[in-house]
Amino acid sequence: xxxxxxxxxxxxxxxxxxxxxxxxxxxxxxxxxxxxxxxxxxxxxxxxxxxxxxxxxxxxxxxxxxxxxxxxxxxxxxxxxxxxxxxxxxxxxxxxxxxxxxxxxxxxxxxxxxxxxxxxxxxxxxxxxxxxxxxxxxxxxxxxxxxxxxxxxxxxxxxxxxxxxxxxxxxxxxxxxxxxxxxxxxxxxxxxxxxxxxxxxxxxxxxxxxxxxxxxxxxxxxxxxxxxxxxxxxxxxxxxxxxxxxxxxxxxxxxxxxxxxxxxxxxxxxxxxxxxxxxxxxxxxxxxxxxxxxxxxxxxxxxxxxxxxxxxxxxxxxxxxxxxxxxxxxxxxxxxxxxxxxxxxxxxxxxxxxxxxxxxxxxxxxxxxxxxxxxxxxxxxxxxxxxxxxxxxxxx
Numbered sequence: 001x002x003x004x005x006x007x008x009x010x011x012x013x014x015x016x017x018x019x020x021x022x023x024x025x026x027x028x029x030x031x032x033x034x035x036x037x038x039x040x041x042x043x044x045x046x047x048x049x050x051x052x053x054x055x056x057x058x059x060x061x062x063x064x065x066x067x068x069x070x071x072x073x074x075x076x077x078x079x080x081x082x083x084x085x086x087x088x089x090x091x092x093x094x095x096x097x098x099x100x101x102x103x104x105x106x107x108x109x110x111x112x113x114x115x116x117x118x119x120x121x122x123x124x125x126x127x128x129x130x131x132x133x134x135x136x137x138x139x140x141x142x143x144x145x146x147x148x149x150x151x152x153x154x155x156x157x158x159x160x161x162x163x164x165x166x167x168x169x170x171x172x173x174x175x176x177x178x179x180x181x182x183x184x185x186x187x188x189x190x191x192x193x194x195x196x197x198x199x200x201x202x203x204x205x206x207x208x209x210x211x212x213x214x215x216x217x218x219x220x221x222x223x224x225x226x227x228x229x230x231x232x233x234x235x236x237x238x239x240x241x242x243x244x245x246x247x248x249x250x251x252x253x254x255x256x257x258x259x260x261x262x263x264x265x266x267x268x269x270x271x272x273x274x275x276x277x278x279x280x281x282x283x284x285x286x287x288x289x290x291x292x293x294x295x296x297x298x299x300x301x302x303x304x305x306x307x308x309x310x311x312x313x314x315x316x317x318x319x320x321x322x323x324x325x326x327x328x329x330x331x332x333x334x335x336x337x338x339x340x341x342x343x344x345x346x347x348x349x350x351x352x353x354x355x356x357x358x359x360x361x362x363x364x365x366x367x368x369x370x371x372x373x374x375x376x377x378x379x380x381x382x383x384x385x386x387x388x389x390x391x392x393x394x395x396x
Contacts, residue, residue, distance in 0.1 A: 003035065003160060003168045012154040017115035019043045020076075020108055022101070023068075025060040025177040028120035030067065031165045032157055034174055036118070037071050043118075044074040046108055050082040050097050053181060063177050078104055094187075102153075109152055121146050121155045124162045127208045128192045130215060135188075137272040139262055140222045145215045161208075228256075229263055237264070244268075246304040248282055268295045268306055277365075278304070291369055338370070358382075 013019055019036060023029040023045045036043050047064045051057050061077060068075040086096035105117045126145035133142035148158050157165065169176060185191045200207040236250035246264075254260050262275045269292030270278070281288045281299045288299040291309070298305045348358060377391040 003031075003164050006160050006164060007035075007156065008159070009154075009156040012149055012156055013041065013116050013118065015039075015041055017042065018113055020105060020112075020114040020117045021045050022105065022117065022119045023047050023064055024120075024179070025064045025067070026120075026179060027165055027169050027174075027176040028122060028157065028162075030174050030176045031168050032118060032120040033071070034172060035168070036156070037073070043071075044076070044112070044114070045071075046076040046105060047078075048097075048101050048104065049077065049079040050100070051079060052082055052093065052097070053179070056180065060177055060179075067175075076108055106152075115152070116154050117152050118154050118156055120157050122157045122160050122162055122165060123212055124193070124208065126158060126215070127197065127211045128189055130211055131192050131196065132188060139259075139266065139272075140218055140225060141263070141266070143215060143218050144222060145212065225259070225263070229260055232260055233264065242307060244306040246306075248299075248302055248304060251304070252282065265297070265306075268297070269293050270295075270297065291371075340368070 013036075019041055021029070021033045021036060021043050023033055024047065033043065033045060045064070045068055047061060049057050049061045053060075061079075065075065065077070080097075080100045082093060082096050082100060085100060086093050089096065089099075091099070108114065109117055130143055130145050136142075146155060146158060148155055168174075181187070182190060183194065185194055197208065204210065232254060236247045236254070238245045238247075251257060251261070258275070258279060261279060262272060265275055265278070270290065271292075274290050274292070278290055278297065278299070281290075282304075284299070286299060286301045290297040290299075294309055295306055296309055298307075342361060343358075373391055375392070378388045379391060379394075380386055380388050381394075
């Protein structure tokens, strides 16, 4: 089907707006830029060189610079040291690239007056996202796929399949570059794209479209749930300048407590497992603390209190499971390596090694959170018959 017949983007962008188009040099972004330009939209382009593929990254940049010349539009290019940024911030390469990319796009938008930022995500991307979310733990929102718009960010090609994009490029004699890493199945998204979806399509050739149709159906349920959640939020949540407070008494009256808390707390970065533990804590003593990457939740006597963690406090590390290893980059040169392993008590021959700590496995809950000392922290050492000792006293 003709690309133009599949596109209905008037609700996303208009011709009196300035549009910043993210362009990698691949077929998707080349198609998007060419289509918007030929349809008379006011566009400029932005290219990120993440320096992740050696010479290929630079060749992508050269290609984009050359392509833009025929459109006679403004091009913004920025080079990132993505691996160093990922290591410094203790995040994956994929997450680092995403963070760098969108933060820069937002900067460009503010500095140059762009009304919208357009990316070339298409329907195949949305199917992959749904399956990846399904492989983990997710709620309704995770099964809706990629949203068409999120603030200034719009995705005009989201209802278009990859085959339609390639057909458009071929019909309009558009050249583009293939990212070789898109074919490497060591990445989860590529595994889904090249290995898993083809198997489902053997069962039903309409698999991808069925996933998208199911996501559209779920959106109706999600909107219904959101409407009820908004009503309940007004009853039991108080937003203050430095914290968010939830009434425990009112929470307990909600017959859909688990659903409400999961949908509400996921916006603060808390996962499903944490939500289950938070629900259990409602009937326990005060003081229990839960941490996401940027927020802490403290169970007080009558309230759950959520507050933002300062940048200094955000130096939090996680050991996800036994036999895990954590490497902390202390000063971009020296590294601190923490390993976690299981041992039976009769295998421990000494407790005097200052570089080792032994903990009762039955009392450990993963992930283990490693953070800086806070006032009031304590522990119960071996040999003290269950008595507590303040961490501050131990380090004196």
